[in-house]
Amino acid sequence: MAIDRLLPTAEAADLLALTRDIADRELAPRAAGHEESATYPEGLFATLGQAGLLGLAYPEEFGGGGQPYEVYLQVLEELAARWAAVAVATSVHTLACHPLSTFGTQAQKERWLPAMLAGELIGGYSLSEPQAGSDAASLNCKAERTEAGYRITGTKAWITHGGRADFYALFARTAPGKEGVSCFLAPGTAEGLSFGKPERKMGLHAVPTTTAHWDGAVLDTDRLIGTEGQGLQIALSALDSGRLGIAACATGLAQAALDAAVEYAKQRTTFGRRIIDHQGLGFLLADMAAAVDSARATYLDAARRRDAGHPFSRQASVAKLVATDAAMKVTTDAVQVLGGYGYTQDFPVERYMREAKIMQIFEGTNQIQRLVISRGL
Structure with missing residues (x-):
């Protein structure tokens, strides 16, 4: 049923109405079939991006919606009421945009953020590892500084949109200890990056969750977000x-x-x-x-x-x-x-x-x- 929501502005009310229309038209009729067959909803995230639903909580300066977080979350709730996997992937994309938007330089934001917020580039969040889930400080994936940039070696796990995303907010170790974790904006097509088979999950079948294997892939130095050691x-x-x-x-x-x-x-x-x-x-x-x-x-x-x-x-x-x-x-x-x-x-x-x-x-x-x-x- 339509929830009687207390929204801060008339613009927010219009946005929720638009979201419900898109969710009823594009998500609800497709959810059961894709979940049963575990097939990816091709083109759906582009549709959400064109509607402005993938950058709602980010600044208008870079193409975001400039909406309060309370409005963005209610949009997300409406999506989840029709198709949980799509809503979770939307949440993860928003999460993956956070490091660049909050800690990136002006030049980095101008270069990448508009396409990310428009949904032209879909993101994944790559923090967990096979032996390091909630204990993020214990991750082992390494980022070694070289003349060419940062060489990434190691395995990441539990990546929503793994193998499908265009970029990943990647966390890797540049030095020992809790202060040695750094954050990178990694392209999904990096040479030396490969993905495991999608996990055989209990639910959320339509969007893959995978491991990622970094076999000496080199990221340019301008892919570092924030400073070395700021990753945690x-x-x-x-x-x-x-x-x-x-x-x-x-x-x-x-x-x-x-x-x-x-x-x-x-x-x-x-x-x-x-x-x-x-x-x-x-x-x-x-x-x-x-x-x-x-x-x-x-x-x-x-x-x-x-x-x-x-x-x-x-x-x-x-x-x-x-x-x-x-x-x-x-x-x-x-x-x-x-x-x-x-x-x-x-x-x-x-x-x-x-x-x-x-x-x-x-x-x-x-x-x-x-x-x-x-x-x-």
Whole structure:
């Protein structure tokens, strides 16, 4: 159903209306087929880019939308309510643009950022490694300074859009210790870069997740973002915003599951009554609705703090934790509402349940979010 949103401007309301139209027309009819066949939605991200939806949170100076983060996240939620994989990939692209937009030089921004924000170049985020997921400081991929630039050697893992993206926000080690991680804007066609087979995932089948193997690929020195040793600071600053993106995606997914459950409960009858009119089921749906509304409130609170220039790291972790746990619970309950039909692939709620699980894991597991929150206390 269309959410009654409290938006800051009439422009934002128009943007949400445009997003819903695109999502209903371009995403909703294609999602189930692509997810079932695990086929990539060719041309779809170009469509989103042409509509201005891939650079909403970035400056208009470089072709971005100049929108508050609270508006961008609600756009993301609308996309996720139709197709979670596309929304997650959109969130990751936005995350991948963050290092250049926030830490790049003026010359670097002028050279690359307009095409990135227009969706002409789609991005991936390459931080994790096989042995270094949430512990970003322990990564081993090396970037050795040479006369030609930086020679990259090592393996990265869990890259959304791996092998499909045009650029990657790449984090590699230029020196030992926590202060030895640096950030690079790496082209997806670099010689010496190859990708593993897409992971066989529980959900989000339409957008690949892969490993990347750097076999001595050389990046020009102007591909370094910020300074040597600043990579961990860049990565963590980006992840705070990225966690809000996942919170919004999880909320959209939970909303879709709630909508499907309510629609079914209005039509299915038992003992001469619609099942939504049975108190036991009605209360279950009420709890699902409360969880979705709470998830939305937490990510909007964090986004408004970000937009106002206030610290929001703890609130971002709260939002990611609350929204993704809510999505897991709501999608599971949606399957229960539909009963046996919910367990079949003839209805979308079983896919929603599978898709919700990963949201408790990426952008920092929910155990990591609890660690961040507790340290903030």
